[in-house]
Amino acid sequence: MARAALGWNTQELAATAGVGLNTVNRFEAGQEARVSSVEKMRSALEAAGVIFVPENGEGPGVRLRKTAP
Numbered sequence: 001m002a003r004a005a006l007g008w009n010t011q012e013l014a015a016t017a018g019v020g021l022n023t024v025n026r027f028e029a030g031q032e033a034r035v036s037s038v039e040k041m042r043s044a045l046e047a048a049g050v051i052f053v054p055e056n057g058e059g060p061g062v063r064l065r066k067t068a069p
Contacts, residue, residue, distance in 0.1 A: 002050040002062040017044035 003013050010028070014021045017040040024041065027033040042052070049065040 002045045002052070005050060005062055005064055006045070006048050008048075013041060013044065016048070017041045 003010070008016075010024045011021060014024045017024075017037075019037045019040050023033055023037050027038065027041065046052070049067075051063050051065055053061040053063060
């Protein structure tokens, strides 16, 4: 959801996060990924404006940070 909110494809996330394309694909398919790779992907998404919303009874989610006018 975070990647889609930014309009990024898997190659863009991999390049921005400094991880391999296969790592992104495996992670998105629900397979195992190194904690360090997940942290890199999360950091790249957050730096691009994604806010991860914790579980609040309706499940976790994402939203984009408001930009200054």
